[in-house]
Amino acid sequence: MKQNMRKRTPLAVLLALCLAMQLCVPAAMASNRLMRAGDAAIAQIEEEEGFRAEKYSSGGKWYIGYGTECGAEDYPEGITREEAELLLMSKVEAYEAKLNDFFGRYDVTPTQGQFDALICFSYNFGTGWMSGTSDLVKIARGEKDATRLEVAHAFGEWCHSGGQAQAGLADRRLQEAAIYLDDGTRAAENEFAYLIINMESGTSYETDFAVYEIGKTYGSFPKAEKLGYGFAGFRTSDGKTITENSIVNGNAVVTAQWTATSYTGKTYTDVNKSDWFYNYVMELSEQGIVGGNGDGTFAPNRPTSTGEMLKLVLLSTGHKEQKPSTAHWASGYATYAYSMGFAAQNYSDYQLDNGISRLDVARFAAKALGYGASNTTSPFADVNDGYVTALYEAGVFIGTKVGDLTYFYPNSSITRAEVATIVYRIYQLSSLDQKQKIYYKDYTLDVLEGVPTNTYNQSAFVKNGSIMTYNDPSVRTRVGIDVSQYQGDVDWNAVARTDVDFVIARVGGRGYTVGAIYDDTKFDEYADGAARAGLQVGAYFFSQAVSVAEAQEEAYHVLDKLRGHEITGPVVFDWEVIGKSEARTYGIETGVLCAAANAFCKIIKDAGYDPMIYITDYAGYVKYDLSEVMDYPLWYARYDVDAPSFYYDFAMWQYSSKGSVDGIKGNVDMDIWFIK
Incomplete structure (x- = not known):
């Protein structure tokens, strides 16, 4: 491998770029613990990916070289190995930054092998693994003191495609686990072996994948059940039967074997073998x-x-x-x-x-x-x-x-x-x-363990005009609106004479490209006018934070704007997905977003207000890990349904963006607040 192909962008340049783009400096970088992928990691990626001079399509995306994503019109004449390695290195640098930030947030200093293994894994899988509650996350965070076999299994379980474990991916995951443990891949061949079960219809499986130690007995298999049959071991592709007492001598892809059940317990005169039940x-x-x-x-x-x-x-x-x-x-x-x-x-x-x-x-x-x-x-x-x-x-x-x-x-x-x-x-x-x-x-x-679920009675929601009611005597509700300067002049006394009980007014926001904070020109007028009319007043900030530091900056800005106003409703962290590649929040890692939301809400709560987090389906399911922000209630937004079907619990539902309320010209967002 040519060493001149391995040159990296100097740290000072990286820092300057971060400042110029108003991006956060990763915690690991800030504390001088910035790590780089070693030569072993790059060599492993190149071996795993293989080189392809012409671009190819997979999963709706285009790739070239060592599996590096590219545009459909890029590289019409193909690419050389040297060019492919430069592309690979640019992609690896992005993963280095995310991985350094991940370890920095949890104050963990990985070994070079651990860092390299997770770079290889992320290059193939992406950074989605960094959030959630998987064993791999717990091990990498230092929360779980795992055995070598548990580490191998934590990597190995990420080997599925199309709902079935795949041998090629399992090989790759065990090599990454070996690097994590020993800085090399030897253990993937000499110490660990995987078992992949070909899943059949009509059969229930605990899992289709497990990792074992070579030279020892299997000891136990993942559970499998088939109605009317008893499990009788596994058969390999070459016809050998393995049982729990068999010695593990290598990787195996197997199919379950069954024997018909002979029921020895109670029988019934009106239940016959020919009956479907x-x-x-x-x-x-x-x-x-x-x-x-x-x-x-x-x-x-x-x-x-x-x-x-x-x-x-x-x-x-x-x-x-x-x-x-x-x-x-x-x-x-x-x-x-x-x-x-x-x-x-x-x-x-x-x-x-x-x-x-x-x-x-x-x-x-x-x-x-x-x-x-x-x-x-x-x-x-x-x-x-x-x-x-x-x-x-x-x-x-x-x-x-x-x-x-x-x-x-x-x-x-x-x-x-x-x-x-x-x-x-x-x-x-x-x-x-x-x-x-x-x-x-x-x-x-x-499903996220421990996160409360939506238990609202779907048939209890009734909408009359712009007003939503929830007919359940065990839950009190309040109807509200949320407003920004685009509502123009508002007659708050007229609003108060309707069924509206509360208002949430925008304090301001942060731009999604440059990232500068701006104020809503109507906030002071709205907050005071609504309060004088007898409405409960809350506030929200349209966030585009990309770090804890920026979320904290936003929270302190909000507190400064709330001073002197009668705010008794929720103060909301309204971080929203822009969905454009030029957005500075595009591709933000889940852990960063959750940490930012928690930081904002803690400052708001410590100041004596009631914080809340705004989510949509996409933000709630994909961008956030809701198990990480359980200390704060959610404000859920969806407009095209008669009743909210979001899986997890929420305290407020923004059910329309086209409401009509006396005192406001044009459309206004409508909300229902559940007081439990």
Whole structure:
């Protein structure tokens, strides 16, 4: 490798560029801990990517050289290896800056091997891994004291494409793990081996990927379950069977082997092998989750009572048996389900003997599983409920196809045979610890653990003209508007005579290209006028911060502008995605955004105000890691729906940008605030 191709931009030039562009200096750079990718990292990337002189398309983007992204019209005559290496180095420098900033925020000083490994990984995967709660993030932050095998697995699990683990990516991830551990790739060949499971339809898997130590027994495999069959080990592509007692001697791509289940427990006179529900009933009977009647029957066609459903769902999701709290045998399950928030009411003894609708079953089962309401469009023609959709996405409810439409029949009762199929699928999800996914546009996202979910009753939202109401006696609401100088002159007394209770006025903002702070010319007038008219007043700042320092600057600017005004409503960090490549916030890393939001809100809170964070679907799902900003309520914006389907909880919904309110000429943003 020619050394003159490895020249880097001097640090002083980098700093000057940062200042000229008003970009933040990474924490690691500021504390003189700036690290660079070593020669081993560059060589590893070149080996992994391979050289291609002509550009090529993949995933809707164009690449050339060593996998460097380029434009569709770039390099019409191709590229030399020297030119390709220069492109590679320019891309690596961008990852160096992000990785230095990442380590600087968590006050971690990595070894050269750790830094190189994560440069290689980021070059292939991007920087999205830096946010979230994966084991790799925890290890890199220094939050988890991991074994060598755990480090290998933390890298290895990022080997999926198209929903299936891929051998080529797994090879690459283990080499990166070896570099992280030892500054070289030897352990990827001599110490670690991966197991990839070819997933088959009709089978449930805990995972399709695991890492083991060469020379030791497998010990345990990822769980796999198939209705009516027992697991009998894995078979490799060359026909060898491996069991948990087999010695690991290298990487393996395998397929599960099965033997038909011979049920040895209780049998029922009205459940036969030819029945479509036979395996469901017998599997649950073997587990002790379902039982029959005293006369030896199961009564598969009898409607399921509410009490039976509560017990079956709770037991199948891992909850313990409950002793009766009244004379009714199922009363303990009813009390427990209500106390846990799974059931909307504490059913009376009389209600426990009555039937239960399919809709109530779905809502109860989803909550018992720990699932929230899905944010995607309902697949059913006769119900639009997020909990039903969540269980459809998990494979619990399938529905009935009639022509081109699928029906759920939400108000119908459910037979004991149908319950057996549903409860078995729930039992599988619970036993395999299958986590709920969020589907947003082209993103498939893991649900963030510990982040409160949206529990609003979708049918309780009613809009009359520009005013949205929420008909739930357990939640108080207030109607409001948010305004900026574009609203012009406002008659606040006229506004106060409407159903509007509060106003959030823009203090100012930051430009998205140059990054200068500006004031809203109407803020003082709006804040004082609204307060005099008896409206509650809050404030927001349109942020384009790219660092903690800039967010702090914005917060102190807001505090200076709030002085002398009666502000009792929320003070909002309104960071928004511009979506243009010339925007200075374009491509901002999630960790930076979360740190900036927290910094802004802490200053606001310490000053005695109530901070809030503004989000859209894209910002909430993709840009923020909401588990990192849980100390502050969210103001959610979406206009094209009758009810908000955002997965996570929020305190305020901006439901329209085209509201009409007396006292204001033209359109105005409308909001509903939930006082819980």
